[in-house]
Amino acid sequence: MQKQETLSKNQKIILDLIEKSDQPLKAYSILFDVKKKGINAPLQVYRALDKLVEIGKIHKIESRNAFIACKNSKCQIAKATVFSICESCEDVTEIHDHKLSEHLRNFKDNKGMKYNKYNLEFFGLCKKCI
Amino acid sequence: MQKQETLSKNQKIILDLIEKSDQPLKAYSILFDVKKKGINAPLQVYRALDKLVEIGKIHKIESRNAFIACKNSKCQIAKATVFSICESCEDVTEIHDHKLSEHLRNFKDNKGMKYNKYNLEFFGLCKKCI
């Protein structure tokens, strides 16, 4: 089973919307916005979100219960995400830092655990809000 | 205003409970357990949790909406947390790795953002579940 290239109708509608926003969107705000396109129920939104997260088109910002598009064209980083979050204006940016990724990818604890995913969220104040 | 040494009644009850568990507890499971101690409403639980998180006695596992006690006696790491989470048995362990902490503490993005906190969650399979 290889990576799916074609998205379903609902998945497309919802990915479109998220990609048009440069900031994370919440599930019920997405629902509100796609009602005009015939998506009526939370579950329809959550199902599409689940799929889009799974294939790496979007990421969930766990501390905010919100979803942001992955700007990385290859979208192979669903399993290794780093974000910076401004606690004042709530601006969220995905961080791609080679050295940091390397470090995290290679991290080994002393419990013999096998990692296949990580998510890192930095919090602070962005330049505008300092 | 220095670090508060004395916790209020509700805060103590709830911290006690969380410290007795070596795994994260969810707010409503905490509520259920403390009803016999006279805590009746979600808000009473959430208020205590907020405070305990703020002073570093517990941490929130964001991806699980659950709370775990901080084992670090000094509890000064509320703002710099790393966890490993087994996706099979849901076992959660707080990680203290000097080199990793150093790396994360010193991380600078290229946006001039000032960080004061981070949270990192590793996912995978623990030794038992591999």
Add this chain to the structure above:
DNA sequence: TAACGCTGTGTAATAATATAACATATTTAA
């Protein structure tokens, strides 16, 4: 082509997580 598995859709109901608003009590500090 018919039967099957897989993925997706639609809908209703409900579960789980979290906060707002208001009144009052207790502790702390000036």
Add this chain to the structure above:
DNA sequence: TTAAATATGTTATATTATTACACAGCGTTA
């Protein structure tokens, strides 16, 4: 000893997410 800050108690409600069920479309394969 009074004012400010912190904590409590209660009701109601907002927000986030899932369960359960019925069915549609599509590609495989027997």
